């Protein structure tokens with residue numbers, strides 16, 4: 001059964017990293033195997049800067065940036081292939097020339113279209129080098145152009161997948177001929193042949209799309225971290241790794257602010273019950289964390305999510321009227337119009353409390369509109385802490401010594417709103 005592996009920019013950032021990738025893949029002889037690769041290191045950012053230089057009418061800056069992109073990729077080819085670098089270097093040169101040509105041809109077009117025709121070259125370059133290197137070390141590959149596999153509409157920079165057409169194109173990618181299929185993450189193409197992109201960090205989504213269409217056995221996302229954690233390890237000094245959680249739990253965590261895996265990536269996998277494993281490309285022996293179909297392991301360890309820069313609005317009708325459904329409907333409608341998400345909603349007989357991102361451009365017009373019809377009390381500089389599967393002693397420990405400005409609890413989730421000034425820079429999960 002087919003496996004889909006995805007490697008991000010960090011895992012192929014230079015020649016050493018690509019060599020390491022070759023050694024890693026040698027440990028996985030099972031086929032069919034589809035390998036989805038991002039652009040090298042920060043190449044996508046470099047391409048965005050190149051585009052900005054071109055559109056900002058700075059031809060010298062554009063030239064410099066194109067030359068740097070060319071030199072960086074050629075240096076990697078040189079370091080990998082040494083004396084036999086020529087054929088791969090020629091392919092890199094051809095891609096750079098094509099990038100330059102297409103970029104010029106589309107310079108007069110609207111930015112999102114121009115972006116997609118330019119930025120897609122990051123992944124075309126990386127996969128060309130990676131695929132050639134894998135062949136070099138005896139892992140035979142077939143390079144496939146994702147713009148011919150992933151069919152999308154023409155919503156440039158955030159293209160929507162045409163699932164039926166993609167399933168048709170992807171058919172046969174899992175043919176059992178021993179070869180590894182290497183293709184690009186993040187990019188697709190319209191039925192008419194224009195390049196498209198799926199949104200920044202979209203390579204995980206590409207792996208999920210291909211796995212869905214191939215009814216793959218599993219997807220592995222290889223990262224420079226050992227797996228998924230129950231709290232952001234940069235903010236919690238004793239965060240622990242999940243062994244296994246369900247799709248719905250992963251979506252729940254993302255909803256409450258965890259940067260686990262984007263729900264867009266999870267949905268196509270959840271639909272076909274294809275497990276997704278996050279593993280470290282640095283420590284092969286570590287098993288990683290798996291997001292799978294059953295809820296059996298949810299709650300094995302509680303999870304913690306922080307949302308910072310929050311504002312609490314306590315909204316009351318004038319004249320002691322009830323905060324009935326009609327008023328709630330009116331207020332939540334205004335939230336939708338403002339494009340704001342409420343991380344916490346709590347209703348009383350004469351009050352609706354909303355915890356919102358302190359996004360000035362969106363928040364201020366909303367507050368102005370609410371103040372015209374309601375009595376509004378506002379508090380800024382707050383932090384929302386969400387805990388999944390909390391225990392009573394855990395919650396007591398977390399709220400101790402802090403004023404709780406709002407809270408909400410149900411069987412699986414507890415949320416507390418604190419003053420940010422009362423929150424530590426680094427949290428410690430109490431025993």
Ligand code: ASP
Nearest residue numbers: 038044186200201202203
């Ligand atoms: N290279 C693209 C980006 O940096 C896609 C990805 O890495 O997932 O956004």
Ligand code: MG
Nearest residue numbers: 009038039044
């Ligand atoms: Mg990337």
